């Protein structure tokens with residue numbers, strides 16, 4: 001029998017390695033879900049692409065499968081009030097305005113093919129002032145350099161640009177556009193947590209900035225950028241055009257790292273979360289004014305609901321779970337991610353190994369393009385277990401470096417770190433993290449905080465929750481706290497070796513691509 005009075009919100013979570021759809025109740029409990037891993041395309045060293053059509057089809061399939069489970073549980077379709085979207089950020093899609101067809105594969109946020117181009121445009125007048133406007137340093141990471149690379153190297157993209165047919169979007173825009181039915185409806189929108197990652201958006205005005213577009217020499221008449229709307233909006237995102245949820249409105253959208261902060265309910269300045277997914281991203285709520293970092297962090301938008309936008313300082317780590325995937329897929333260490341912990345537990349420590357997992361250069365707080373993955377300290381004694389441990393530790397060391405930078409930028413130190421994401425499932429990794437930062441690490445029982453954040457954005461827009469106060473009890477049950485056990489002297493010694501390792505591999509990879 002249908003459970004009449006319940007209301008639910010759906011959440012599309014389009015991540016770097018998988019797409020998911022989850023259906024949440026008002027307490028923030030996922031009642032049904034489905035997840036699909038999709039193809040990672042690595043055409044050359046340093047290149048990383050996704051098939052834009054597969055991003056859409058995997059999402060549609062996830063919706064339909066999760067809804068089947070939902071109905072089997074006895075719920076009715078009309079109990080799903082709206083759908084939210086959260087997504088991998090910076091991944092760049094270019095498509096044709098007339099046909100809605102992609103003009104190239106999506107270039108993924110990790111992709112470093114634009115390294116040479118970045119080096120060139122860093123020499124342009126005005127390069128130094130960009131971060132002040134948009135919060136990000138020039139690197140291969142944001143969308144701008146991916147778009148410029150396509151304009152220089154993909155004739156179809158250049159031709160569409162010359163003919164005024166080029167549409168640009170981050171994955172949220174691409175999903176909203178296609179899920180609404182494509183060119184026929186032409187719903188082409190984004191919101192500040194995603195749009196800010198293009199390097200085209202001004203952090204204060206939350207709109208495109210002619211100075212930024214001018215710096216990149218982009219003509220607004222030739223490239224259509226998505227309209228920037230609020231992250232939670234009942235009318236801006238349209239409705240699902242096909243599938244089992246046809247007609248259900250999309251009412252919220254957040255880049256995945258912002259969504260995780262919302263899902264962890266990091267609504268007050270001083271609250272932070274660290275999400276260990278494909279990469280790892282620490283967001284620290286700084287309130288209603290952006291803080292431009294002077295220590296290698298990014299300024300970004302945390303969310304934009306009612307009233308004023310809320311900003312965050314961000315520490316971005318390019319490789320986290322993808323380091324584990326590398327050990328699985330490329331080196332055949334174990335068969336699945338959870339087994340890496342068993343392997344790491346076969347040894348007591350890293351045996352002297354440090355793995356700088358700089359597959360895409362190093363992101364925060366270092367921002368070094370010219371380095372590549374490097375394992376230091378190998379001897380005849382080294383076992384797979386040591387390398388597995390060093391892989392987990394690499395993310396923890398970078399998190400430690402980010403927290404040190406954040407303390408300098410914000411003048412305050414964190415008392416506790418809230419964590420989530422696939423790799424946070426590893427107890428060994430989370431204990432290592434607590435040891436290497438010297439503060440407790442707190443992991444919620446329900447770790448789908450990214451999807452929950454998207455559901456919250458969508459649910460707030462349609463009154464499922466009336467305001468942030470109503471979310472107080474959401475996802476509060478059963479967290480695990482990892483207390484630091486390492487003595488300070490050892491922590492400082494290990495961190496010193498890590499920093500030395502970073503210096504050692506810097507410069508390698510400069511002219512490799």
Ligand SMILES: Nc1ncnc2c1ncn2[C@@H]1O[C@H](COP(=O)(O)OP(=O)(O)O)[C@@H](O)[C@H]1O
Pocket residue numbers: 015016017018276277278279320321322323324325337338339340341421422423424425426
């Ligand atoms: N038990 C585990 N221990 C360590 N790492 C894990 C575990 N489970 C998943 N992971 C890692 O988490 C990553 C996926 O996390 P997820 O949050 O789903 O990422 P994304 O949103 O980027 O697709 C994978 O790279 C995987 O290797």
Ligand SMILES: O=P(O)(O)OC[C@H](O)CO
Pocket residue numbers: 015016017087088089090109255256257277278279280
């Ligand atoms: O796929 P994730 O969870 O590592 O997140 C990707 C980020 O949004 C990239 O900036």
